[in-house]
Amino acid sequence: MKFVDEANLRVEAGDGGNGCLSFRREKYVPRGGPDGGDGGDGGSVFLVADHNLNTLYDYRVSKVFRARRGGNGAGANRTGAKGDDLVLPVPVGTLCFDRDTDELIGDLTADGQRLRVAQGGFHGLGNARFKSSTNRAPRKTTDGTPGEQRNLRLELKLLADVGLVGLPNAGKSTLLSAVSGARPRVADYPFTTLTPQVGVVGVGPLRSFTLVDLPGLIEGAAEGIGLGHRFLKHSQRTRLLLHVVDILPPDGQPPAEAVAAIAGELAAFSPELAGRERWLVLNKADLLPEDERAALRDDIVRELDWRGPVYMVSALDPDSLRPLLGDVMTRLEALREAVSDGDDEGGDEAE
Structure with missing residues (x-):
């Protein structure tokens, strides 16, 4: 495989899932009340140092990496599924920069070291969250927040004595x-x-x-x-x-x-x-x-x-x-x- 020591890529964390608007409706249960569940958190994007790698070649081939979105909430107080995190392996000795600000985000110098480069969105709230003694039938929900998006520059500096x-x-x-x-x-x-x-x-x-x-x-x-x-x-x-x-x-x-x-x-x-x-x-x-x-x-x-x-x-x-x-x-x-x-x-x- 070709030795590559610099690469540019874009990472997009998953959005948070939206809260659900739902009311319990069952036979013989009048006025069952709100039961809309929360959404799930979006997946984050991580870099992980792997001593088995010695090149950034794969990131010259693929340029955009997206984590999974969180699932939406559902009735019966069901919470949406959390989006899976996306883990990107890189060689030990990789530096990660924000390409837009030139800020150094982190330096991966040890095998197994993890660095979060994009935070997943937070979940929205279902209407069951807004129930109170004065508001028995809330119709309010919130949407999940967008996941963080970043343009990154990876730079490899080999570790040697x-x-x-x-x-x-x-x-x-x-x-x-x-x-x-x-x-x-x-x-x-x-x-x-x-x-x-x-x-x-x-x-x-x-x-x-x-x-x-x-x-x-x-x-x-x-x-x-x-x-x-x-x-x-x-x-x-x-x-x-x-x-x-x-x-x-x-x-x-x-x-x-x-x-x-x-x-x-x-x-x-x-x-x-x-x-x-x-x-x-x-x-x-x-x-x-x-x-x-x-x-x-x-x-x-x-x-x-x-x-x-x-x-x-x-x-x-x-x-x-x-x-x-x-x-x-x-x-x-x-x-x-x-x-x-x-x-x-x-x-x-x-x-």
Whole structure:
């Protein structure tokens, strides 16, 4: 199925059912009185996060979704049936916006999380509701209220712990396939990755993290040039970025220039994203003799004045990847613990 990360749709909740005007009429029961029942509530529309989905493709095909209307009331104090709610499954990581106001309605970040996006109409009242000591035969009823209608924009931002960024042909897809069970398309030409690819990296017993490979960026990506600009948003949920660089690119571009170009695109797209923790991964080390690797790494670090962690790896050499994966896992565990401690402290203050 085609990967789609944005979709526009219209949702219409069901109207409430109308109240009934009725009087009890039975043999031997004179002046039986009012017995009109209430209508039923209209169905609401909900979005539900489903971890089995990874695309919004279905919402490009169907555009309008309606919940059921509530049933009308009936005589003998019978209440109309409640309209069934309409539940629309979406991938985990979906944001829902009101297209008319651009208001963020909700962010579905956990499997099974529900978000009501259109409230069903409320039921009308039957004439039995209006009976009183001074009004024994009321002829008053009310209609159900209309269901809420909304134009929505769904936007998917993949949930992943670590994101791979870099120029086309930097070896990101090969790296992902080497460390996880993901099988992205790999070829010796640019832009083989046309959609984000997610894999789970196992580091040890009960220790794993998710890694997303984003389509290659080029200069001007933040302004819409190339493919990567459409998917930069998927890196916004990551805790850590791995900047993958080809140490011997076919076009001869110096690695330091490649790093600077991507850093500029990240900053142009989002200053917050540019400030995200980013590690430098010098890839395809197998193309260099071992005695030349350290010198090249030191030259790149000096040109960039790089202050963060640096790794020289080869997707073809599992031994070169183990230190990187181990350090990433350790860093993510520290970040998760920090977030957990912050939540605990916030809870204590609230109490």
